[in-house]
């Protein structure tokens with residue numbers, strides 16, 4: 206073969222290889238703020254708040270935001286919900302100030318859940334809050350402005366593969382039975398253009414909370430993460446984008462971390478145990494004490510907690526959620542030093558509660574006050590001092606062999622959880 210042609214072919218092969226490599230290189234974002242923030246407020250808001258788990262008189266227990274799939278509601282019928290969506294009581298400043306008061310450092314809100322409805326003004330699809338509802342206001346815009354005003358980070362939940370409104374996306378087999386899907390077409394024509402809108406029109410986006418649905422190929426995961434970082438290099442992406450391509454790890458829904466980490470990790474829990482969207486069928490709520498256990502268990506393993514509320518159709522949070530989040534928020538604010546910027550516990554689980562740590566300090570979160578008023582820590586005989594975090598009152602301590610032994614008063618200063626700071 207002609208030498209020149211051979212060289213040319215070789216060159217083409219090399220270029221193709223480089224191109225392929227380029228495709229799989231993921232630019233990682235700066236995750237530093239994330240593990241320090243510790244607490245995020247998750248908001249699942251959408252058309253599914255209207256049926257709230259009940260469709261044509263039938264109750265669908267569990268995940269309310271799945272009503273379209275569970276009742277196999279045809280798109281044309283589901284779209285009618287938009288004509289009823291009119292949250293007149295929605296006030297972005299109120300939501301953000303509530304989150305701030307309760308100690309949340311970031312908010313993540315559904316911009317598009319599996320039903321495919323955009324909660325913002327989208328030029329890509331008319332199935333959005335401004336074009337399809339009598340409300341006509343862009344909730345995401347109002348929230349972004351309020352977050353900026355009050356120094357709150359804002360992240361966007363975006364269902365990247367499931368979209369029951371689109372034939373080529375994952376999930377809707379009742380409207381599009383037997384249809385041969387072209388997933389890349391959906392990515393190119395809806396998913397990516399909508400992400401571009403979200404990343405170019407609302408200021409700094411703290412993170413994109415991708416969710417599961419379809420087993421993504423590595424190429425698809427990489428495409429989307431690079432697409433996000435192309436517009437905002439420091440916008441984090443969640444691990445549910447698949448193939449280890451995300452910037453931080455989200456655990457399974459309503460699951461505690463099992464190991465301690467100093468990486469960017471997040472556990473997510475919903476107040477009512479099962480539904481993320483507002484649901485009239487899921488009335489049982491975690492008590493403030495149960496929320497505290499979830500919080501402390503999570504942060505003692507070094508992870509963040511993303512705690513969810515599904516706002517009601519009128520644009521307000523359930524009163525019980527406001528009440529209970531304020532209860533734990535009060536505790537969180539009083540004990541802020543032991544939470545924000547802390548790392549997990551260097552020890553295995555303790556019978557009396559949980560531990561968080563900072564350089565030179567351990568924070569003992571005592572939820573079960575020891576009956577014998579004794580608390581011991583395996584501190585290798587290191588000299589240290591102990592005090593109550595909130596009152597600053599010193600606690601009697603002595604070194605007994607390897608252990609630091611604390612003598613506690615009979616009465617627990619904070620019934621919910623008392624924090625003891627041990628400095629060494």
Ligand code: H79
Pocket residue numbers: 249267268270271274275416417418458481
């Ligand atoms: O947004 C929330 C959920 O809607 C979403 N992730 C959280 C944050 C989610 N997407 N997929 N999944 C959760 C997997 C869950 C699927 C199931 Fe079901 C929901 C299994 C049981 C309930 C639908 C209804 C499929 C089977 C029954």
